[in-house]
Structure formats: C-alpha cells, structure tokens
Amino acid sequence: MPSSCNDKMYELGVAGSSIRVLFAYGQQRKAQIGADKVYDFSLGNPSVPAPAKVRQAILEVLDEPSLQLHGYTASPGAASTRAAIAASLNRRFGTSYQPDNLYLTMGAAAALDASIRAVVDPGDEVICIAPFFPEYQMWIEAAGCTSVRSMADADMQPDVDDIASRITERTRAVIVDSPNNPTGAVYPRERLERLAEALRAASERIGRTIYLIADEPYREVVYDGIEVPWIPSIYPDTIVCYSYSKSLSLPGERIGYVLVPDTMPAWREVFAAVAGAGRTLGYVCAPSLIQQVVERCVDEPTDVAAYAANRAALTEGLSKIGYEYVEPQGAFYLWMKALEPDAKRFSERAKAHELLIVPSDDFGMTGYVRIGYCVSHDTIVNSMPAFQALYDEYRA
C-alpha cells in the first residue's frame, strides 16, 4: 500500500469496476482480431440510438442565450425541467408531485450515492438483494455503513422472509432494483406489497423508518407489456433514483434524478438531506444543456424493439444449445447458469471463445453469468457457435 495517498481510494481506483475491466479487455481484443470476432456482452451501454427528438431539442435550445443555456441552474435543477418531469410522472402514475420533490443529479449513480448518505448514520445497515449492482456496496461502505446481503429466490425475486429476518435496530434502508440489473427480473406488485408490509412492521418495531431506495434506470425497458409497479404508491417511504441513461440512451450525459415523494411523511427533511449530501459529494447542478433537452424529451417513448428482438434470439439460441437461464422480463441482461460452480472460471473459459460475459460473483452471487444483450443483433446471432463450442467443451 502506498503511503502517498488514501489506501482505500487507491485500491478502488486500481481495481476499477470489474465490468469495466472486462470491457477494456474486449476493446483491446477487438483491436487485435477484429471487432466482429469478439462477442462483447460485458457492458450495459444502450445499443439503440437516442430518439431523434434529442438532437432536435439540442438544436432548439442552442437558440437560447449562452448565459442562460450554459449557466448554473439552482442546485436541485432548473425549475422548468423539474416541473416537466413532475408533470410526466403525475400523468403516468396518478400522483401529484411538485418540482420541489425532485433533485436532478448526474445520473443514477449520483442519485443513489446522495440518497444513501441522506438517510444513513455511520454504523447503520443497508440491505441489498443479491444479485445486485456492485457499486451499491462501495457507496454504503463509503458512508461508514454495512451492506447486508439478502439472497433472491430461485426466480431472482426478493425473498421477503429472508429480508425481514435480516432487519436489525441499525437497518436504515433496503435497495430494490426492478427491472433488475443483472437478472432482468421485474418485481411484481404482490411481492412489493409483502415487502412493504414487512418494512412497515419492522419500522414500527425498531422505532425508526426503514426506507426503500428504488434504483430504476430500467423502468421503461420491459417486454410483453409487463407491469412495473410504482413503488412509492405501495410504500410511501420510498426514494426513487432514476436515470435517463437507458430510456433516452444518454448514458454519457449523466442526467437523472432523486424523487422524494410528497407522500413520504418526512419528505421535506429527507429532501434537504439529499441536497446536503449532494453538496458534500461535490455536486453543483446537473449539466445545464442536457437538463433542457430532458425537459423537452420527458415523454419520448423508449425504443425497446431492438432489445426485444435480441432477447428472443438470445434465449432461443441458448435454450436450443441447452443452457439454463432466468427468463428476462426487463432491462437488457440475461442471467445464465454457469456450466460449473465457479462462475469466474467459466467466464475465463468463455473468453477463450471470445465470449465476454460477467461472472455473477461481482454481483454478490455465485454460479451465474450476466449477458448484456444491448449489442447488435448480428453479435447475438454470430456468437451462437461460440456458445455451442463452450457448451460442448463442458459436456465433452
């Protein structure tokens, strides 16, 4: 460990996100043998371009005076943008949110980090449902808290009894992520209602509110018309963290929000704490031009047709070969059983077939891999012989 800097930060910087490490390997490998020879399923980078309206909105806002277009907005975001988002949510979910319920952030990562720090005290516990997005643990630990793992059931749904059994006096929040990264599961209303009930009972017992933090960047990416229940209507003590990265295909622009719903009894306090946490995290305001673009695109439908076609080709191809997986209902990930208990080794062996798939250990579970099918349709189709060869190797 170097004495020249903070050890923990150094470690986190050197390790990087393991997903990004695999992605970096893929970039290198593509340069060596050709992009079409590498089947890179590592990242969650949308493969569908942003809607045409995004470009149109950028051209539109360019007519505004520079000082207004590129100037600071209020820390929680421009009032007009927050009003547009609130109105859109109210139309969709029958709610009555105001601009004051919204704090715009640089994407869901910033939204989650600020939301966690807003509600926890050092020493608190936050429950994550495994498998989960790997950075949750890091943000929870950076806030001086403990991340407590509750394993999902066989369908990758929250196991409410298990969650309830892990609640202690120090439990401050449960993070839910539906549609789920990495499994593609969508949590049904009934399961969320049971979870809400358990959290209400536990909050009363310990004498302190247990928050749900809903990480929802994939809210619009669902298939077969499945319902994504609006969680604050089921459990009022829900903080929603959203990003336009996936729905508008703007991951690099870093734009999203924290919603602290007006139906949460302590929403004013929690909202202020989110803003305070944002200050300590070095946030000033979300990027101003993109705020205005989002304001104009807030009701643009998400184009999921390409992801749906990929999903069909992938599941059909893999099941024909004999792989087992969780049927994905949303997001653009397939959660597939590894062909040996050690998913890391399985992922390494897949690499030899130019298949880049992320081992489940990084998501807090063993024995699976995540296949991100936000790729070209050709990548799916052309990768099938490689998946077949990998399978044959194990079955030989």
Add this chain to the structure above:
Amino acid sequence: MPSSCNDKMYELGVAGSSIRVLFAYGQQRKAQIGADKVYDFSLGNPSVPAPAKVRQAILEVLDEPSLQLHGYTASPGAASTRAAIAASLNRRFGTSYQPDNLYLTMGAAAALDASIRAVVDPGDEVICIAPFFPEYQMWIEAAGCTSVRSMADADMQPDVDDIASRITERTRAVIVDSPNNPTGAVYPRERLERLAEALRAASERIGRTIYLIADEPYREVVYDGIEVPWIPSIYPDTIVCYSYSKSLSLPGERIGYVLVPDTMPAWREVFAAVAGAGRTLGYVCAPSLIQQVVERCVDEPTDVAAYAANRAALTEGLSKIGYEYVEPQGAFYLWMKALEPDAKRFSERAKAHELLIVPSDDFGMTGYVRIGYCVSHDTIVNSMPAFQALYDEYRA
C-alpha cells in the same frame, strides 16, 4: 434535528451555500421591484457569453453517431479529450503531460472533492488560506479531516511563515486558489517558491508528502498581463483542479479536470486514488457531449475585456466615494473593507440600498465584503449612487 435522516446532511441542505441564499433573495427582490433596481453582486456566474466556437463545436459533434456522442466514456474521460487538454497545457507551460495525467470531472467542485479524498486519511489536517471558498471546509470535514485556517496577509497573499507554523504531523495538504476567489489576488512566483520551500522542508521533517491542491478555475481571468505561475513547475507535489466554468463561460455544464502531473513522484498512486475517490462520490464520467466540445475549444482565448472594464468602473467609482479595497489582479471579485467591523451587518445594511454583497465571514475572515463584478456594465454604473448612499449613512 429530524430523526428521519442524517442530521449533518440535513443541516447542510437547509443552510445551502450562503452565497446562493443571497442570490435567491436577489431573484425574489428583482421580481418585486424590477431587475434593474437590484444590484446583485452575489454570484460568480460569468457575464460574458461562451465563445462562438462552443456553439459551432456543438453543431459539429451533433453529426456524430448518437451512441458515440452520448455514450459512456472511460471514467477519466475520453482519450481524445484528455490528449487535447494535455497538448494545450504542454504548449503553454513547457510540460510533457500525457492523457493519463488527466481525470475529467464535473467541474472544479468535483475535482477538489476527489483530490482531497484521494490524499487524506481520516484525522488528517488540510490548511486553507483565509479568505477561502466556503465549500473547502465542508469537503475536508466530510472526508473526516480538520480544516486548519491560515490568515492571508494584508495584501491577501499567503503568509508563508504562518502556514509553516500551522503544519503538524497530520498535515496532508494545503489548498491554494490563485487567481483568488474571493479577493482577486494573484500569487506571485516568489511567494509560491517560498511556500514550496516551506512545504518541502516540512514534508521531510514529518516524513510524509504535504500536497499542494491548486484550485484554478480563474487561471485565465487576469488583468494587465500579470503572470499566473504554473504551480506544478514550482512544487511537483501539486494536484491541479481546473474548471471551464469561467474560462469558457460554461458553469452549468460541469466540466473540468484533476491534473496529477507526471513530475509528481507518486503520480500513479495519487491518480489511481483520485479515480477511486471519484467512484465513491458517484462519478461515472464527465458529460460526454461537453467533453467533445471542450476538446475543440481547449485553446479558445478567454474574453476578459468586459470584466476589465467592469473592474475599472467599479474601482474608480468606489475609491472616489472613499471605500477601501484590495486591488484585484484576477478573477472577477473585489474584496472591499466593510464600513463596520461586523461584515454581516454591513451586508444587511447594504441590502436596504438594494446592494447584494457577500459578507467575508462566509470566507473565513471578518470585516470585508465580496463584490462579484461579473455583471452588466450598467449594473456597476447604476449602483454607484447606492454605494454613495450606503457610505453617507455610515459617515453621517
């Protein structure tokens, strides 16, 4: 204190930055009595539009495929953008930085927060030269450290002997900000060389590197051709935090960088720690479209003519009335003596004349006010009777 959230975050959220509170009052007051009747010198929001090339660059990059334009970049930023910035610095300062020395951030606030957390351990001390940007203290405390204040001398220059006397075994960094916000002072080479010498000696004595963290958003905003020395060439253990907010008038777009120079002995470790700190702070990458815009505008000259004209009108007008102030050499702030020891009361009495000026207490010093002259020239000219009336009230 609410038990519904983290007390400290709540406090920070409710308090907001005092500068922004004064600004919000101004917005309200302008709505009441008309914008031209309120002389709002509260903010550091550039009053000069972004260079025409910014608009041109946005139109140019809009021709790129959406997935590339709006996609994730590598966490430290796009390689091409970092290369352009490195090349520009190398041309200007005779250095040989590489893209790997640069970590792009959402402005200087994010750069400072990540840089502080990269080098400190909890319990460390960071020296700030008062008067200073108020958020320094908050970021230092949020990292579990103590902010130690060293008062500037009468010319608002660093008092090297005083800084040296405050160094302990736990001192990890000194933050310097030149051209300075709030005083407009520019630190001359000789003073920085003496500071470097003191830090070298102290680092050797305590057996640990003391870093300079150079906060430089105003680097290009200087008058009368005064030199802004390149600090890493004077003290290699300098981390530079930069923002394009002022030089390109893009404050709302949140784009800047951390430079960890290759001349710093431990630059690889410190750079990794900056990246690790960025992860814990919820940063993913700097906004992608604006990265590409900066890449194309990296050598655009900063238009300081309007600020220079404002400075001349303001200093001439105020000195005629009889006010005392520090002659500003850079940035767009005038540091003026309050007419009574209590600067907060002075600022309140100024409000009655529709003059919005920030009391120095917020910057860690008593008895002064900050006048941000990044306003229209008319605001300066038209505010003079109000400054006269305020003066007369005190002299009556």
